[in-house]
Amino acid sequence: MAINWYPGHMHKANKELAKLLPNCQLVIEVLDARIPAASSNPKLDQLCRDLPRLKILNKADLADPEVVSAWQQSFNRLPHCYCLQSSVEQRLEKSDLLAAIARLGLEASEERSGQIVIVGIPNVGKSTLLNHLAGRKLARTGNEPAVTKGQQRIRLDEHWYLVDTPGLLWPRLEDQEAAYRLAMTGTIRNTAIDLEDVAWFAAELLLAHYPERLAERYGIAADCDSVERCFEAIARGRGALGRGGSPDWHKTAELLLNDLRSGKLGTLSLEKPDGQARPAPLLTPQPPPD
Ligand SMILES: Nc1nc2c(ncn2[C@@H]2O[C@H](COP(=O)(O)OP(=O)(O)OP(=O)(O)O)[C@@H](O)[C@H]2O)c(=O)[nH]1
Numbered sequence: 001m002a003i004n005w006y007p008g009h010m011h012k013a014n015k016e017l018a019k020l021l022p023n024c025q026l027v028i029e030v031l032d033a034r035i036p037a038a039s040s041n042p043k044l045d046q047l048c049r050d051l052p053r054l055k056i057l058n059k060a061d062l063a064d065p066e067v068v069s070a071w072q073q074s075f076n077r078l079p080h081c082y083c084l085q086s087s088v089e090q091r092l093e094k095s096d097l098l099a100a101i102a103r104l105g106l107e108a109s110e111e112r113s114g115q116i117v118i119v120g121i122p123n124v125g126k127s128t129l130l131n132h133l134a135g136r137k138l139a140r141t142g143n144e145p146a147v148t149k150g151q152q153r154i155r156l157d158e159h160w161y162l163v164d165t166p167g168l169l170w171p172r173l174e175d176q177e178a179a180y181r182l183a184m185t186g187t188i189r190n191t192a193i194d195l196e197d198v199a200w201f202a203a204e205l206l207l208a209h210y211p212e213r214l215a216e217r218y219g220i221a222a223d224c225d226s227v228e229r230c231f232e233a234i235a236r237g238r239g240a241l242g243r244g245g246s247p248d249w250h251k252t253a254e255l256l257l258n259d260l261r262s263g264k265l266g267t268l269s270l271e272k273p274d275g276q277a278r279p280a281p282l283l284t285p286q287p288p289p290d
């Protein structure tokens with residue numbers, strides 16, 4: 001099933017962002033450290049033109065530290081761009097932001113406060129970041145996409161305002177493998193995806209690149225190369241069974257995705273910075289059997 005998710009509120013938020021940007025001096029683009037490529041909005045470059053960009057590799061606690069550092073280095077080679085990491089244990093601090101502003105050559109004006117906008121895909125941690133920088137819980141946060149529905153501006157200090165924005169995707173997710181990675185990590189509302197399809201894709205990817213995690217958590221044999229057997233083992237091990245004791249594919253899919261999204265399968269990097277996404281072995285995601 002092709003994945004696309006561009007509800008009406010995103011269309012509106014996109015227009016509101018386009019109006020706001022001419023009055024901003026800096027764009028903070030929050031990326032998911034597990035999928036820095038798939039979580040980069042291709043429409044943002046057109047919208048932001050040559051505004052300086054601070055890329056934040058957020059949720060770094062859920063990704064492989066070495067791969068995140070490699071991404072950070074590769075982003076730091078881009079012009080007008082500076083990249084930092086942020087995670088639950090080590091959040092981006094206000095002092096880091098002010099240092100980044102200086103590094104990007106921006107100066108606070110004495111007469112008029114400048115404006116910094118925080119943008120990114122849904123559920124990536126934009127509002128959490130705004131609250132942390134503000135030192136107070138001003139924006140609503142939640143572990144589901146599309147929690148923020150409108151812009152929210154706060155004062156960061158005497159020189160800068162900070163604006164939180166709703167999470168944005170784009171009208172067509174052309175790269176469907178990237179779309180599946182977005183879905184696996186919780187960017188797309190569950191009602192807009194086929195959960196079993198996405199979990200099947202996730203299991204393929206884990207079997208190919210992180211079989212030891214499946215072995216550790218579910219006792220799946222390290223040489224298992226069948227997604228169906230992997231699903232069956234999870235279902236039996238976790239009691240996700242339907243009538244007659246056969247595996248309940250839907251429950252199993254939910255279980256696997258919840259474990260993956262919450263970090264119970266350990267740190268995962270699903271893309272590498274050399275442009276080579278850690279590929280799922282199949283080009284077209286295959287649905288689970290009926
Ligand atoms: N593991 C981990 N979780 C994080 C991190 N930052 C934020 N989160 C969690 O990610 C979820 C989404 O956070 P939000 O701040 O609401 O995300 P958002 O980007 O504002 O989402 P929308 O408003 O829906 O676009 C929440 O459950 C946060 O607790 C992080 O660095 N690591």
Ligand SMILES: [Mg+2]
Pocket residue numbers: 126127128139140141147148165166167
């Ligand atoms: Mg938000």
